[in-house]
Amino acid sequence: MANSDLAAIEAVLHTYFDGLHEGDTEKLAASFHACSHLYSAEDGGLLDQPRATWFDRVRNRPAPSKAGLARHDQILFIDQSGPDTAIAKVACAIPPRFFTDYLSLLKTAEGWKIVSKIFRTEMREG
Template identity: 45%
Template sequence: MDPRFDEMTAVLKSYFDGLHNSDTKILGRVFHPEAHYFCATDGKLLHLDMGEYFPVVDKRPSPASKGEARADRIISIEFAGPVTCFARVECVVRPRFFTDFLTFVKLDGRWQIVSKVFHYDVRE
């Protein structure tokens, strides 16, 4: 099997760990410093850079601190050449259930998210 799948699975595990623990130190290793974050679920475009996104994560109580079970999974991983990847994943930060489209590039020997586009549903 292509070793990039193992590399990407490890990066996505860190991504899920960072979200579940609201840990921007972990997320800072997964996201490229110039990454962008987009959502239009509410009918208007939300666009944040990492300087705007990380403080939001820092302020929220983590799902781990509330004893919430993890519900994250990788739906697909697709490669376009040796240094470009797309992953579709699902995760939960209650009450929101997310579908994330993550675009990665491999720079300086490591995969980093350069864009996160997502949708969420609110559920109890």
């Protein structure tokens, strides 16, 4: 992995963390491609959420930063399989919800973008 790619991918992930903590959909939009979707297992089924639906939810909930919630952001690993494909595993939280995210990234004409997010939620004390 080229150092410039690693730095660019890390920057996208940190913008994602900031957008999530601040409830800032402009920062999230800078990280997530317009066609991106979020996926999780829910009650034995699959939840498939387009980016726009997720952004509506973010806009309509209190921002974790304004609620004084601590950040729990961590990049667990980044694996780049080619010049334009990568996956990252990250941890983040909106206590008491703690998330493990698997983020698929593609290098587009606009730079690295998250194109899909598969996530797991765990409820616990923060």
